Amino acid sequence: MSDDMFLLNIDTSGTSTGGVSSKATTSTMKGNWKQKRQMVKQMRKKQPKTNEVNTEQNGLVNMNAELFNNRNAKVDKKKKNKKEQGKPNPGYKGKGDKKDDTFVSSLFSSNKEIKTKVVEEPVIENDDVSKDEVKEEDKEPLDVEKDDITKNNELFDDQETSAFVDLGIKSPKLVKALNNKLKIETPTRIQSLGIPKIIRDDQKNIFIHSRTGSGKTLTYLLPIYETILRNTQNLGRKSGCTGIIITPTRELAAQLEKIINTSLNIGPSVQAVVLIGGEKKQSEKKRLRKGFNILIGTPGRLLDHFKTTESVKEYIKSSSLKYLVMDEGDRLMELGFQKDLKDIFMIIKDEFCGGNDKSVKKILCSATTGKDGKLGEFINLKDYQMITANSKDEEELTIANSKISETLVQDCVIVPPKLRLATLAGVINNTTIEHSKEVDSEGNVILRTMVFLSCSDSVDFHFNIFSGLTGNKYINRIEESIAETKTGSNVLPSLNDDNLKDFSYVFYKLHGSLHQSIRSKTLQHFGSNKAVVGKNVASNKAYKKHLVMFCTDVASRGLDLPHITKVIEYDPPFTIEDHIHRVGRTARLSATQKVKGEATIFLLPGEEEGYLAELNKLHDNKIQSKGYESVLKKAFLSNDIKRNDYDSKNERKGKTAKANSWDSNVTTWHMNVERMILEKEDLKKSATNGFISHIRAYTTHIAREKKYFNVKFIHLGHLCKSFGLREKPKQLAYTGNTNKKVQRKRKFGDISDNESGEEFQMDSEDEDFKRDTKLKNMSNKNKMFELSRMALKDLASEFHY
Numbered sequence: 001m002s003d004d005m006f007l008l009n010i011d012t013s014g015t016s017t018g019g020v021s022s023k024a025t026t027s028t029m030k031g032n033w034k035q036k037r038q039m040v041k042q043m044r045k046k047q048p049k050t051n052e053v054n055t056e057q058n059g060l061v062n063m064n065a066e067l068f069n070n071r072n073a074k075v076d077k078k079k080k081n082k083k084e085q086g087k088p089n090p091g092y093k094g095k096g097d098k099k100d101d102t103f104v105s106s107l108f109s110s111n112k113e114i115k116t117k118v119v120e121e122p123v124i125e126n127d128d129v130s131k132d133e134v135k136e137e138d139k140e141p142l143d144v145e146k147d148d149i150t151k152n153n154e155l156f157d158d159q160e161t162s163a164f165v166d167l168g169i170k171s172p173k174l175v176k177a178l179n180n181k182l183k184i185e186t187p188t189r190i191q192s193l194g195i196p197k198i199i200r201d202d203q204k205n206i207f208i209h210s211r212t213g214s215g216k217t218l219t220y221l222l223p224i225y226e227t228i229l230r231n232t233q234n235l236g237r238k239s240g241c242t243g244i245i246i247t248p249t250r251e252l253a254a255q256l257e258k259i260i261n262t263s264l265n266i267g268p269s270v271q272a273v274v275l276i277g278g279e280k281k282q283s284e285k286k287r288l289r290k291g292f293n294i295l296i297g298t299p300g301r302l303l304d305h306f307k308t309t310e311s312v313k314e315y316i317k318s319s320s321l322k323y324l325v326m327d328e329g330d331r332l333m334e335l336g337f338q339k340d341l342k343d344i345f346m347i348i349k350d351e352f353c354g355g356n357d358k359s360v361k362k363i364l365c366s367a368t369t370g371k372d373g374k375l376g377e378f379i380n381l382k383d384y385q386m387i388t389a390n391s392k393d394e395e396e397l398t399i400a401n402s403k404i405s406e407t408l409v410q411d412c413v414i415v416p417p418k419l420r421l422a423t424l425a426g427v428i429n430n431t432t433i434e435h436s437k438e439v440d441s442e443g444n445v446i447l448r449t450m451v452f453l454s455c456s457d458s459v460d461f462h463f464n465i466f467s468g469l470t471g472n473k474y475i476n477r478i479e480e481s482i483a484e485t486k487t488g489s490n491v492l493p494s495l496n497d498d499n500l501k502d503f504s505y506v507f508y509k510l511h512g513s514l515h516q517s518i519r520s521k522t523l524q525h526f527g528s529n530k531a532v533v534g535k536n537v538a539s540n541k542a543y544k545k546h547l548v549m550f551c552t553d554v555a556s557r558g559l560d561l562p563h564i565t566k567v568i569e570y571d572p573p574f575t576i577e578d579h580i581h582r583v584g585r586t587a588r589l590s591a592t593q594k595v596k597g598e599a600t601i602f603l604l605p606g607e608e609e610g611y612l613a614e615l616n617k618l619h620d621n622k623i624q625s626k627g628y629e630s631v632l633k634k635a636f637l638s639n640d641i642k643r644n645d646y647d648s649k650n651e652r653k654g655k656t657a658k659a660n661s662w663d664s665n666v667t668t669w670h671m672n673v674e675r676m677i678l679e680k681e682d683l684k685k686s687a688t689n690g691f692i693s694h695i696r697a698y699t700t701h702i703a704r705e706k707k708y709f710n711v712k713f714i715h716l717g718h719l720c721k722s723f724g725l726r727e728k729p730k731q732l733a734y735t736g737n738t739n740k741k742v743q744r745k746r747k748f749g750d751i752s753d754n755e756s757g758e759e760f761q762m763d764s765e766d767e768d769f770k771r772d773t774k775l776k777n778m779s780n781k782n783k784m785f786e787l788s789r790m791a792l793k794d795l796a797s798e799f800h801y
């Protein structure tokens, strides 16, 4: 059967009284799935309705061979057999199967109309790009100098840019380390503007404002180095602390420590200590006792040591301390660290500097200016001066001043909720196809993609799905958050492509609920030059890997990872500022960033489409909206996806979809996910948690963006499908209280809603009971909202990380 032929199992005789006849005749249809669906509708209109087997209700209108070829006629029979055998059905569970009450809806039907004009890129069958032979001469080595990708001219001054020495960086040792170790010779615009002002010995506090990846870190770091090295009394790490750097995330703090102590290491005269928690406080104390010139940390941990560790006082004194940096300052505000910061300022002033901290310059640093642009005021930087490389005549801090790299290629794909997961697979897959020829001088292909999600549970779920969808292929699990998937698996179609057979995918997950040591190892592995996994360690073969990291916004700020090819915003950002930082992980000025940088944002049809206009305000080039169909076609057209059934008796395992059209492949892929979730209890739990947490997180979109992102606009049942779940949302949202103590109290009337706190100490179980009662009286959708709101109270800080 040809690709676009479809066997349809509908009685066309017009004589049947049973709707879909059990003696259905078979007709053959041509065309794409839309045409096929239209034809089905027309044919169905001609048939009398039935209560017995309502194909629409059972989700049987899907245009795919796997589910529907010859199926309708067998549904009744199958159900009967199942009942008789009393065995669970490992595959299809349909409405009416009372035991499960699950629902298999089709991926391509009942989807909301997309209003935005989308570009459907033509996909040429049988002559697809992925099918092209990758000839040696076709390979495109990444020649940084030649195509000037990393030069990022927008970041340098048009005129002859001054050298670092002209900016006040006089220490030969430092300039040499910059040239030799970091391969940096010419300062960027923000460095030219910022370094002289920071070094100058006046009291002005400073806001360094410049786009992501423009070199802000060295703008404040080099003056700190220079000040340390100018001190003729410098006795190494025990000579006193010159700079304190506060960061919102542990990852960013660890990265800064690595720059100072490893990448730009100029010996014992400049040494940093990092305090980020996640390890024993005792070992941090031990390191502090050795002395430090620069102290880096997250607010909570810094404050903790300031209050309790004696050796800190020994090294932080007004005689040496000159700079207090708040990197990603607006994020520090957003995360509610104001109180900690105020306490830190106070301890520094009163306890470390004897009541006078006038010699300490406060520096705020970010690519965005905070929600209301009043960041400086907010943290008492009353007398600050803004230094910006974004616009020459800029004085006010406003979001409009925040810029995105001109080299970034941003697009958008508007996807109905049911098709989100498959389209994500499609985008990842197509990134491999598009960049598979970009080899480095040693023949390696290392692509890196970051997929941003709204919450930890959703990160876990997507990591589990993509790393676990291997059928009978082996997953090489190095750590619990790293998994490699190789050729021949069902994870992504490109793994079955002959031209990409040497490719493998390494999946990572990163979020704040992981143990710190795992977070550090994962990031280190993802960022290392040859993320070597498993068997490849010993072989001399060139690496062909696509490293895909599923992460929360914990990875959106400040991280300078090498060679990020693609950023995917699978869940929309919580604020427009988050978008700027997420996409800022690519298209950076960096010796290791050898790609222009691409970003794709996923939006749902409907109100979310309006968000495009907001995004377009930030991007110089209009964002192109891609059609999800072309994404799916490109990914799923050329390689048949095999079913992963476990039903060996029925000999279904391993069989390909009967029709190898792209939509059949998409459906088979999705059914594989659904089956896997049905089979594995832990995966089901992960999917359920992922879905519920995603909804909760969605409710936290800020008020000014609620007109685009309001949970009321979402078809929750359809969204459920993108988590591979067949349950209805209400089943997932409300499970009732199974706590025995509460049930007993309920039974014997020991608990009532009006018991005061004095008479009856409310414990968490009693709160559960109150909640249950409240929920019972609500409509299903309101239940979901209420649950989200309740969880929000406790878990608000969890959502973003």
Ligand SMILES: Nc1ncnc2c1ncn2[C@@H]1O[C@H](COP(=O)(O)OP(=O)(O)OP(=O)(O)O)[C@@H](O)[C@H]1O
Residues within 6 Å of the ligand: 182, 183, 184, 185, 186, 187, 188, 191, 210, 211, 212, 213, 214, 215, 216, 217, 218, 366, 367, 557, 558, 559, 560, 584, 588, 589, 590, 591
């Ligand atoms: N003058 C320079 N010439 C070439 N590369 C540079 C220069 N200055 C910094 N870089 C490199 O550019 C990359 C990005 O710099 P950096 O991390 O400081 O950006 P940023 O502005 O702080 O970004 P973000 O806002 O995302 O934190 C780093 O890899 C850094 O080594």
